Amino acid sequence: DTGVSQDPRHKITKRGQNVTFRCDPISEHNRLYWYRQTLGQGPEFLTYFQNEAQLEKSRLLSDRFSAERPKGSFSTLEIQRTEQGDSAMYLCASSTSSATNEKLFFGSGTQLSVL
Amino acid sequence: AQSVTQPDIHITVSEGASLELRCNYSYGATPYLFWYVQSPGQGLQLLLKYFSGDTLVQGIKGFEAEFKRSQSSFNLRKPSVHWSDAAEYFCAVGADSGGYNKLIFGAGTRLAVHP
Numbered sequence: 001d002t003g004v005s006q007d008p009r010h011k012i013t014k015r016g017q018n019v020t021f022r023c024d025p026i027s028e029h030n031r032l033y034w035y036r037q038t039l040g041q042g043p044e045f046l047t048y049f050q051n052e053a054q055l056e057k058s059r060l061l062s063d064r065f066s067a068e069r070p071k072g073s074f075s076t077l078e079i080q081r082t083e084q085g086d087s088a089m090y091l092c093a094s095s096t097s098s099a100t101n102e103k104l105f106f107g108s109g110t111q112l113s114v115l
Numbered sequence: 116a117q118s119v120t121q122p123d124i125h126i127t128v129s130e131g132a133s134l135e136l137r138c139n140y141s142y143g144a145t146p147y148l149f150w151y152v153q154s155p156g157q158g159l160q161l162l163l164k165y166f167s168g169d170t171l172v173q174g175i176k177g178f179e180a181e182f183k184r185s186q187s188s189f190n191l192r193k194p195s196v197h198w199s200d201a202a203e204y205f206c207a208v209g210a211d212s213g214g215y216n217k218l219i220f221g222a223g224t225r226l227a228v229h230p
Contacts (some may be wrong), residue, residue, distance in 0.1 A: 004158065035218075042119075042205050042220030043159070056217070091159070104218065106151075106158035 002026075004107035006092050012113045013082055020078045021110045025094030032075050033104065034067055035091040036060065043091055049075060050097065082114045117142045117210050121221035128196050129229045136191040136224050138206030147209030148189040149218065150180055154202040162204075165189065176200070201228045 005024045013019050025032050030051050035043035046065070048056045051072035061067075064082075069075040079086055089109040095102040118141045128134055140146055147166050151159040163174025170182040180191045189206060203225045207218040 033217075040124075040222065042207070042222050043218070045217050045219070048217065093159075103161055103164070104159075106160075108156060108158045 004092055004094050004105050006090075006107040006110050008110055009108065010111045010113075012115065014115050015084060016081055018078065018080045019082060019112065020076055021090055021112075023075045023077070023092030023094075023107060025074070025092070026105055027073075029094035029096055029105070030072065031095045031097050031102070032069055033093040033095075034075070034077055035093065037089040037091055037109070038087075046077075046090075079112075082112075084114045087112055087114045117146075117208055117219045119206050119208050119219055119221035121204075121206055121224050123224045124222070125225045125227065127227040127229060130198050131195050134191075134193045134196045134200070134226070136204050136206075136226070138189045138191065138221060139187050140189060140206070140208045141187065142208050142210070145184075148180075148182060149207040149209065150174065150178070150189075150191050151205045151207060151220075152176075152202045153205065153223075159205065162191070196226075196228055198228045198230060201226055 007022045032049040034046040037043040046058050046061050047067050049069040052069050064080045067077045089111050091109045093104040093106045095104050120139045122137050149164045150162040153159045162178050163172045165172045165182045172180050178193050203223045205223045206221045210217050
């Protein structure tokens with residue numbers, strides 16, 4: 001169990017550029033979540049995958065955001081035409097699907113700064 | 116809509132003193148309740164959770180929390196704080212959304228510990 005890993009740890013980009021983040025969940029976990037955390041706030045749910053299927057997207061996830069989990073393992077989160085308001089910590093979490101009350105394991109996050 | 120309120124943004128305690136972090140939630144049904152801790156550069160770590168049964172829940176690192184339905188509260192306590200407990204603490208409610216657990220977090224309480 002190597003935990004949930006996220007890459008990169010930090011990303012600085014200019015407004016209007018596209019960025020992509022990667023999340024590698026714990027290997028036996030089939031549920032994967034993306035959250036966003038802005039300064040001084042708790043994490044906010046963005047989207048959820050069960051295996052390769054994206055089952056829910058938050059209204060926070062505008063059309064500029066897209067997430068994939070092509071083989072039910074790692075996931076990517078892409079932000080197109082970044083805006084300064086996208087600056088935040090992007091957190092990935094994974095879990096098994098044994099029950100609704102499963103424990104989430106979080107990665108350390110990708111800190112995005114949009115200049 | 117579900118929500119979580121953590122009334123205290125910052126709390127400072129002396130090492131060895133007792134600690135109570137407040138959490139109030141708004142949720143129509145019986146909630147799943149969680150406390151997570153986030154240290155700088157670390158992922159969110161689950162301290163404890165409540166789903167049903169005994170309203171006093173024991174967690175890791177000597178923490179406990181008590182669910183009080185009448186007060187819609189789930190306060191976190193520790194009898195004697197250690198310097199290593201300095202971190203940010205998040206209360207969360209789990210909204211059962213189609214069989215998986217979507218967490219709604221409070222804004223967090225930052226704990227400082229004086230030697």
